[in-house]
Amino acid sequence: MMNSDWMFLGTTTARAVFMWGLTLVFILINIFLERKICAFVQDRVGPNRAHICGVRLFGFILNFADAVKLIFKEDILPPFVNKAYYIAAPAVIMTIALMGAAVVPFADDLTVGGFTLPMQALNLNVGFLYILALTSLSVYSLVLAGWGSNSKYPLLSAMRSSAQMISYEISMGLSLVGLVMVFGSVDLGQIVKAQGGLIAGVVPRWGIVVQPLGALLFAVASLAELNRTPFDLPEGESEIIGFHVEYSSMKFALFFMAEYANIFVASAVFAALFLGGWQIPWLTTAAIKEHAAPVFRTVSIVALAAMMAVAALLVRFYRKRPYQWKDLRRIEGPVLLSALGLGALLAVAGIVASYVITPGPIMAALLACGLQMAAFCGKSFFLCAFVILVRWTLPRLRYDQLMALGWKIMLPLGLANLLVTGLVLLLKKG
Amino acid sequence: MILREIFFFLFGGTAVLCGLFMLTRKSALSGAVSLVVCFLSFAGLYAMLDAPFIAAMQVLVYAGAIMMLIIFVIMTIDLSAEERRAEKPVIVGGIIAGAIVAAAIALYSITVRGLPHITGAARIDGSVTHIGAVMFSKHVLNFEMLSLLLLVALVGAVVLGKKKAKEG
Numbered sequence: 001m002m003n004s005d006w007m008f009l010g011t012t013t014a015r016a017v018f019m020w021g022l023t024l025v026f027i028l029i030n031i032f033l034e035r036k037i038c039a040f041v042q043d044r045v046g047p048n049r050a051h052i053c054g055v056r057l058f059g060f061i062l063n064f065a066d067a068v069k070l071i072f073k074e075d076i077l078p079p080f081v082n083k084a085y086y087i088a089a090p091a092v093i094m095t096i097a098l099m100g101a102a103v104v105p106f107a108d109d110l111t112v113g114g115f116t117l118p119m120q121a122l123n124l125n126v127g128f129l130y131i132l133a134l135t136s137l138s139v140y141s142l143v144l145a146g147w148g149s150n151s152k153y154p155l156l157s158a159m160r161s162s163a164q165m166i167s168y169e170i171s172m173g174l175s176l177v178g179l180v181m182v183f184g185s186v187d188l189g190q191i192v193k194a195q196g197g198l199i200a201g202v203v204p205r206w207g208i209v210v211q212p213l214g215a216l217l218f219a220v221a222s223l224a225e226l227n228r229t230p231f232d233l234p235e236g237e238s239e240i241i242g243f244h245v246e247y248s249s250m251k252f253a254l255f256f257m258a259e260y261a262n263i264f265v266a267s268a269v270f271a272a273l274f275l276g277g278w279q280i281p282w283l284t285t286a287a288i289k290e291h292a293a294p295v296f297r298t299v300s301i302v303a304l305a306a307m308m309a310v311a312a313l314l315v316r317f318y319r320k321r322p323y324q325w326k327d328l329r330r331i332e333g334p335v336l337l338s339a340l341g342l343g344a345l346l347a348v349a350g351i352v353a354s355y356v357i358t359p360g361p362i363m364a365a366l367l368a369c370g371l372q373m374a375a376f377c378g379k380s381f382f383l384c385a386f387v388i389l390v391r392w393t394l395p396r397l398r399y400d401q402l403m404a405l406g407w408k409i410m411l412p413l414g415l416a417n418l419l420v421t422g423l424v425l426l427l428k429k430g
Numbered sequence: 431m432i433l434r435e436i437f438f439f440l441f442g443g444t445a446v447l448c449g450l451f452m453l454t455r456k457s458a459l460s461g462a463v464s465l466v467v468c469f470l471s472f473a474g475l476y477a478m479l480d481a482p483f484i485a486a487m488q489v490l491v492y493a494g495a496i497m498m499l500i501i502f503v504i505m506t507i508d509l510s511a512e513e514r515r516a517e518k519p520v521i522v523g524g525i526i527a528g529a530i531v532a533a534a535i536a537l538y539s540i541t542v543r544g545l546p547h548i549t550g551a552a553r554i555d556g557s558v559t560h561i562g563a564v565m566f567s568k569h570v571l572n573f574e575m576l577s578l579l580l581l582v583a584l585v586g587a588v589v590l591g592k593k594k595a596k597e598g
Contacts, residue, residue, distance in 0.1 A: 005433060025485025085463075125557045129486040142467065143501055147459055155505065162502045166495065340536050 008137060014344035015121040019101045022377070026384065027257050032060045034260075034388050054328030067253075075249040078149075085148025090247070093141030096134050097258040100265035100404075101105050103130050105189045107278045107372040108285040112362055119278075119369065120189050122147075127186035132415040135225050138262070139165040142234055142243045145255075145303055157243040160399070162236035168224035174252055174414035175217035176386040178421040179273060182210050188269075188338035192277035196284055204281040207274035211388065213417045216276040219303055222266045223390065224406070226259070230394040267383035268376070275379050278372035285368050292364035293354045297389035299371065300350035309345065312341045437478060445471035446533060452527055458504050464499060469493040481556040 036059060039046030047059035055061070077083070107119035124130055139161055146158020180186050183194040197205040224231040235242035244255045262321040271277055280288075288295050319331040359367065397405065451464035451482065469492045477485035565573055 124482050124484040124486075126482045127492060127558075129483070129558075133486050133489035133494060136490055136498070137470075139498060140463075143498075143505075144463070147505065149504075152584055159502065159505055162505075166498055168500070169495070 005364070008224050011117060014119070015117075015119070016102060019106070019404060020098055022106070023098055023264055024260050025330045026259040026380070028060075028063050029381065030260035030263050030388065031063055031066070031256075033385055035059060035062065037385065037388045038361050038392050040387070042063050043112070044163070051332070052326065053062040053332045053335075056329070056332060069248055070253040073249040075251065077248050078151075081152045082150055085144040086246075087251070089141045089145035089243075089249065090251045090258075092144065093138060093258040094254045094261070096138045096141070097261035097265065098368040100131060100134050100262065103127060103188050104265075104272050105192050105277055106376045108193075110365060112365055118189060119373075122162055123187070123189055125187050127188045127191070127387060128176055128269070128273065129186060130264075132169070134171055135172070137166070138225075141258075145247070147277050150248055153245050154243045156240050157234045157245075158348045159238070160236075161243070163337075163404075164224060164227075164231065164233060164402060168221045168410070170215055171283075171406060171410035171414050173224065174222060174411065174418065175214045176273065177351035178412075179207050179211050180216045181418075181421050181425055183207075188272050190278070192272050195276040196279050198282070203288040204276060204279070206276045206279075206281075206422045211274070211417070211421070214412065214421075215270075217414055217417065218274070218342055219270065220405075220410065223387065224271060226262055226266055226387070228259070228263075228387065229391045230397050231402065232391075232396055233399060236396070239272060261386050262343045264380060265388060267380045270383055271379040275383075277379075278376040280371060285295060287374070288368040289361070289364040290369060292359040293357075294369050295371070296367055297354035300347045300354065304344055304347035304351070307340050307344045311337060311344075314340070331358050434478065437474065438441075441471040441474035441478070444468070445475070446529060450526060450529055461499065462501050462504060466493050466497045469497065483556060484557050506558050546588075 036046050038044075047062040048056060049064040050056065050059075051063040052061055052064075055218055077086070102122040103120065105120040105123075110119055112116045122130070143159040145160045146154040146156075146161075149155075179191070183191045185191055185194070192209070194203070195206050197353070199205050199209065205211055221382065227234050235244075244252055247255065315385075346420060448464040448468035448471065450467060452461045455461045456465060469488060470531040473485040476488055498585075574589065
């Protein structure tokens, strides 16, 4: 193999592994968010028991307890299933879920020493078509699970999911055409870059500003493709339980991991298309690089203030319950507070460093990259929380309502959006 | 470029194997799933030929939408009677033998001559922008006629559907 081959392999693998890692981390975050937001909506406390040496991290540790439980459960292979399909289905859905985030850019191109590296695992020029293609494939997992289980409820679920996917895929694709016309590219990297400008010098030129109807339609179609309430007919916990009713142990868990990974992918794609992706409003890459020291100082000060606020809340929380616990939980407060103290020390060091050190071009580039990654992750996190909140807020649609919404409301609206966008662009041009 | 050869044989081999499976499987659903994997391998081959748009469309339209509809139909109608009737025909043996011979010839010619590459003037831009520009300038008449054909098919489907609903 030639040297360029190895270079290509190396950089591509590194970026792909980063995006995989991010997706896997967001699976954990989403499960945690699901539990906490569900508890909040239903006025409960949520998970507060599982701990490592007394530290519960507000219930985050329950994820690990859950993983251990699922791994050690008996893995039952029902005698009546079609083995090949039954085993393939969870693998297929997880593979597709992990591939989804590959085309989403997570920072501006990193230029170090005359070498430009696009911060995107896969810079295809077909862009979001890749995501639409993956979405259309992910339904096969549900169909294989439903058919392979050889049981009537999973089969019902498979039929529902295939009908739903076909209906909403069209609206999903259509809702994006307007955006493509405005930004003049289907590549997500280009679309995010085009969202860096300002309209009238004030409002960021984000997709949601220039294509509000497209954003709404895409959000609804994404929710439908995610198979979550209000579109959870394939799962339908209260009636048919769904395509995974015959599954146990990690095979069952894979379906849910894929669901949470898909929430992240959908959020990341929405963030990239409509919320400016890695763009920090009113702060371009060039501006960050030029004023690296003041930017770093501001970030450090904000981080310091945030940590102080969290620490104050924690102190208030633990003061209400003085020595109430006779177990390991009593060391949780000191552990969390000292971790925050360490973070605060780092922030103070950052503030001092921003006065002492003049950052070189490489450091400035890395700072811009890091900040943009943080902005992208923050937007995705917000959207994930939104998707989960929607699930616990809205009731499920009936089958006929689902079809009516897809074909009679979303499709005409998508076409109207396309027409209006085209007209406006034409008038602007001519 | 060993990578190119590895991926070519991976995708090509999968496509041929799944094509065979599609023909030989008794269960209609197995056949359909094999065809899906076959289409996916085609998409891989298109992507290797610098045609990412066609690859994406292959997955989106053929592997995604059309095959999904076929599978939906297979699940809706009861095929068990058909499956019982279907016996392994002699033709299957012939198909397999033919495929093996074809694969052997292909393998021989590729190992001797190397993989064909598109170079020079024959190599065109396969991006969305270029395809769109060509489709709406040079081939705009064909494009419009195709949309007309699809519209006719749509109206026909609605008419047929309405007729069935009235009878039932």
